[in-house]
Structures are given as C-alpha cells and as structure tokens.
Amino acid sequence: MILEVAILEVKTGMEQEFEEVFRKASKIISSMSGYISHELQYCIEEKGKYVLLVKWETLEDHTEGFRKSSEYKEWKALLHHFYDPFPTVEHYIKVNLS
Incomplete structure (x- = not known):
C-alpha cells in the first residue's frame, strides 16, 4: 500500500467552497482502480491549509492510472483553481517496526 500525502493551500476566503467542491471530487477519486481510501484534514494552526491523504494499492495506480485518466482532467478542473x-505531493510506504 502507498500513502499519497498532498499539502493543499487554499486561497483565502475560498475554504468553504473548496470543501463543497471536494465532496463532489471525492466521488471521482474513489472510483479509480487501485484506490483504497482517502481523507481530507484541515490545519488548526494555518487558515486555508489542508492535508489530503490517499491510500493506493500501488504507486502506479496514482501516478499512471489516476493522473493519466480522463477522470483526473475532471478532478483538476474542479479543484486546481483553489x-x-x-x-x-509525496508518496510513502509504511515502515515495518516489528
């Protein structure tokens, strides 16, 4: 499993609209092959700052499957102007501590 971590800085005053649009965009990403789960968290200390955490089965599910898809074009149109x-965006794998 791969964890995608994206730090999102939303333009001032657009936070509520961003969250509403993100709910719609969530349906896009959750329909993709290799998608496991995602969550969006709001930063307490910095207004307008979010972290998006997405779990994928493989790195390629995100970088090839999602980012090169027509669905990504829709995702981009919905969200990137915010x-x-x-x-x-970075990708992580779990460290085995046992």
Whole structure:
C-alpha cells in the first residue's frame, strides 16, 4: 500500500467552497482502480491549509492510472483553481517496526 500525502493551500476566503467542491471530487477519486481510501484534514494552526491523504494499492495506480485518466482532467478542473501555491505531493510506504 502507498500513502499519497498532498499539502493543499487554499486561497483565502475560498475554504468553504473548496470543501463543497471536494465532496463532489471525492466521488471521482474513489472510483479509480487501485484506490483504497482517502481523507481530507484541515490545519488548526494555518487558515486555508489542508492535508489530503490517499491510500493506493500501488504507486502506479496514482501516478499512471489516476493522473493519466480522463477522470483526473475532471478532478483538476474542479479543484486546481483553489490552490496557491500548487500542492506538494509525496508518496510513502509504511515502515515495518516489528
């Protein structure tokens, strides 16, 4: 499993609209092959800052399957105008501590 972590900085005053649109966009990402789950969290300390956590079966499910799909074009059209600057996106794998 891969964890995608995206830091989203939403333009001032657009937070409520962003959250409403994100609810619609959630249906897009959750329909993708390799998708496991996602959550959006709001930062307490910094207004307009969110973290998006998405679990994928493989890295390619995100980078190839989702990002190169027609569904991604719809996701982008819905959400990308809210961000300034453009989000930082990284991928993580779980460390086995046992």
